[in-house]
Amino acid sequence: MAAANDQQDIKREKILEASHQRFLHYGYSKTTMNEIAGDLSMSKALLYYYFPDKSQLYIAVMRKLATDYLKTLENRLNSFANLKDAFTFQVNTHHEFIVNNYNFFDFFRLNEQNLPEAIWQIVGEVHSAELGLLSNAIKTEVEKGAIKPVENPEEVVDVLMDALHGIRVGAISQKKTNFPRKEHLEEIHTKKLLLLDIFIKGLTA
Amino acid sequence: MAAANDQQDIKREKILEASHQRFLHYGYSKTTMNEIAGDLSMSKALLYYYFPDKSQLYIAVMRKLATDYLKTLENRLNSFANLKDAFTFQVNTHHEFIVNNYNFFDFFRLNEQNLPEAIWQIVGEVHSAELGLLSNAIKTEVEKGAIKPVENPEEVVDVLMDALHGIRVGAISQKKTNFPRKEHLEEIHTKKLLLLDIFIKGLTA
Numbered sequence: 001m002a003a004a005n006d007q008q009d010i011k012r013e014k015i016l017e018a019s020h021q022r023f024l025h026y027g028y029s030k031t032t033m034n035e036i037a038g039d040l041s042m043s044k045a046l047l048y049y050y051f052p053d054k055s056q057l058y059i060a061v062m063r064k065l066a067t068d069y070l071k072t073l074e075n076r077l078n079s080f081a082n083l084k085d086a087f088t089f090q091v092n093t094h095h096e097f098i099v100n101n102y103n104f105f106d107f108f109r110l111n112e113q114n115l116p117e118a119i120w121q122i123v124g125e126v127h128s129a130e131l132g133l134l135s136n137a138i139k140t141e142v143e144k145g146a147i148k149p150v151e152n153p154e155e156v157v158d159v160l161m162d163a164l165h166g167i168r169v170g171a172i173s174q175k176k177t178n179f180p181r182k183e184h185l186e187e188i189h190t191k192k193l194l195l196l197d198i199f200i201k202g203l204t205a
Numbered sequence: 206m207a208a209a210n211d212q213q214d215i216k217r218e219k220i221l222e223a224s225h226q227r228f229l230h231y232g233y234s235k236t237t238m239n240e241i242a243g244d245l246s247m248s249k250a251l252l253y254y255y256f257p258d259k260s261q262l263y264i265a266v267m268r269k270l271a272t273d274y275l276k277t278l279e280n281r282l283n284s285f286a287n288l289k290d291a292f293t294f295q296v297n298t299h300h301e302f303i304v305n306n307y308n309f310f311d312f313f314r315l316n317e318q319n320l321p322e323a324i325w326q327i328v329g330e331v332h333s334a335e336l337g338l339l340s341n342a343i344k345t346e347v348e349k350g351a352i353k354p355v356e357n358p359e360e361v362v363d364v365l366m367d368a369l370h371g372i373r374v375g376a377i378s379q380k381k382t383n384f385p386r387k388e389h390l391e392e393i394h395t396k397k398l399l400l401l402d403i404f405i406k407g408l409t410a
Contacts, residue, residue, distance in 0.1 A: 159396050159399050162368075163372065163400055167364065194364050198404055202408070203406075205406050
């Protein structure tokens with residue numbers, strides 16, 4: 001039984017990898033279940049046995065990406081010399097994640113007004129995990145005596161994360177553009193680093 | 206001729222005032238041109254002479270509100286003892302403006318996906334004016350020697366304003382809710398003041 005489950009897990013993992021590549025290179029709408037099955041030399045019936053429809057497959061890939069992203073943060077976030085390096089690592093990792101997976105998120109642009117609840121749940125879980133990791137980074141610095149005590153680290157990180165999410169590009173800053181355009185990602189990243197620089201100075205001053 | 210124009214201006218101003226009250230108390234969709242004409246004991250034809258339709262009247266009221274808002278900022282923004290007081294005044298004035306005109310903005314909630322270009326233009330003008338006023342406040346402090354030189358004040362204020370706009374409330378932080386709910390305004394205001402406090406410390410440290 002265990003071996004059978006392992007086999008299933010391996011197959012499931014292979015489906016997620018192949019789907020991720022498809023979604024990444026062709027986008028959600030231009031990817032078919034047929035093509036994914038073809039990439040894996042797998043029958044369409046078997047693919048549907050694992051994932052009943054394309055949106056559930058997409059959500060499973062997103063969950064995997066979110067887990068990998070959080071692992072990257074977890075593995076490093078407590079090994080920094082100071083708070084600025086820790087937070088910069090978060091901002092850089094997030095930036096790289098979005099740049100590398102940009103086309104994958106076409107689903108967000110296509111369904112902006114009506115994202116499935118499961119997507120919001122993953123986004124919420126990532127947000128909570130980041131909140132936990134970053135407030136721990138603050139607590140560690142306070143314990144080390146590297147910065148003065150922070151009354152409510154979670155509140156501070158929550159505000160900082162909202163603030164970072166608020167960063168937009170120039171003329172479009174007021175208009176609703178929920179998912180930034182690819183050509184704006186670098187400028188947004190630069191602005192986030194400036195915000196971070198001032199914010200961390202204020203926190204550690 | 207001049208007297209005739211003055212008369213027209215006075216009438217136009219009265220229409221804007223009456224409309225503001227209607228939009229504020231009953232909302233955009235529940236206000237009719239008929240009612241506004243009635244409030245002013247004016248013929249509907251004359252009202253339409255001044256404003257060809259309700260949306261153009263709404264935009265004119267919004268332009269008036271924006272002008273008043275900016276005047277409040279302009280009149281005070283160069284008379285503060287320090288940068289924190291100046292920026293706090295902006296955040297507080299903005300908060301009061303939204304609280305006092307909350308129902309007026311039902312138009313934004315109703316037309317979130319399709320706001321007229323004229324609205325975006327006003328929003329953009331307010332944004333530019335705030336950017337100018339607040340970066341001047343930084344320059345003044347630098348000239349007084351109260352804070353160390355800031356390389357690019359406009360860039361810093363732009364980032365801060367984006368960051369302030371990004372402030373949301375708890376669980377909804379990730380979901381798109383472009384116009385905040387009334388019961389969240391106080392919490393958002395508190396979070397903005399926290400962000401401002403840390404940011405200004407970072408800027409003046």
